[in-house]
Amino acid sequence: MIKFRKNIWEFANPNNFLSIANKIIPFFLILTIITLSLGLVWGLFFTPEDYRQGSSVKIIFIHVPTAFLAINIYFMMLLASIIWLIRRHHVSLIAAKSAALIGLIMTLSAMLTGAIWGKPIWGTYWAWDPRLTSFAILLMFYLGYLSIWQTMKFSDKIGDLSSWLCIVGSIFALLSRYAVFFWNQGLHQGPSLSLDKEENIDNAFYFPLIICIIGFVLLFLTLLLIRIKTEIQKRKINILLNARDG
Template sequence: MNWTFFHKLGSPRWFYDISGRWLPWFAVASALLLTIGLVWGLLYAPEDYQQGNSFRIIYIHVPAAFVAQSVYIMLAACGIVTLVWRMKLADVALRCAAPFGAWMTFVALLTGAIWGKPTWGTYWVWDARLTSMLILLFLYFGVIALSQAISNRDTAAKATAVLAIVGVINIPIIKYSVNWWNTLHQPATFKLTEKPAMPAEMWLPLLLAVLGFYTLFTVCLLMRMRNEVLRRESKTRWAQAELERLS
């Protein structure tokens, strides 16, 4: 296996340069995917035969839930890299990704509550899926708070890495909660291994919206990481030259 790319990622300057080339492409992709997916889904997709137009909130709820869980898996992966290989850029990614993951979890909970009122007759129930998503939000808050509460950077990196790794056990609980327990929440809207139950004009915009949310996360992560890398490397010659160029 060629580890050259992996080792290059450990270089703040290399990451800053390559991410600057990637950003415009991800930004354009995000804008296109979100615009097409959300406009198509929210305005032009056919009504659901049971839920009517209230089902359209899935075009925000489902992508937010997907990204919220995926980001936490990324935090755990970054935590492992931080502890095993001592790669400082992994800690930067962990810190920069956590707030976005928290926001996506909040959006998923909020839209789920809005969806739940006409569907279940209540905004909230303490069932397994909703409760485990709420725990995910608290885990994000814990990671963010811990990273800011400890002044020593290395100690904070280790502590947040451990919390991210331990907390990842909640992700399979979220995913399989509708199968393991009797919950109000419906099963997965669509799976990669199965043919979607909904017609193409309903699930295609959902797929575009999901991809749009992921590319939006990528844009936000790269921008936050680039700023953090410049802040941490501010005493180096290349970072000072870049700061002068930007000022």
């Protein structure tokens, strides 16, 4: 299937990347469909009701994976941006660019499902709880990162700018997150709405949840690979067009 290469940086060559991506995309696609449908069907139909939250606990099977991805995609973008700035691999930059939209959608759906879940359990769709606030902050930085790509044409310069924006954004996102946490834990004894998600969870929910997380991660990887491939081909087309038109 996939041969292990000596050096991970060989992925950075767009042509190597394309040939590998072409091989593994169908495989990933099938795997995604299997795990996602398995996890969701298991979660939706074959889990018991929570004694405290009733059947609304079933929302966990999409809320937690999307929230998990929303945060980790931003980390991945940060990593890819740093790699681009240091080693100048185009695939890395394109990966950061392609991941941003998926991350935005994941953030939105995590917030949406959270709001729907929050209404019956906490009695409100939205509260300025630290966790929710940090998601709002994350959303703003995703929007900022996407808007730089929306307004400017693809070039190495814009790549540099967007990478710096990503780095600066993550510094300030972390700062704001801790600023919010500082007040709610240290000085201000606010009402704590956030649930302990992983700790008091029962085995009956644990396994389908893990499968759902794996399924969503695979979904992200598949989409990411396809988007990177498309983006590389777009740049190829541009180069060809430029060569033809002179």
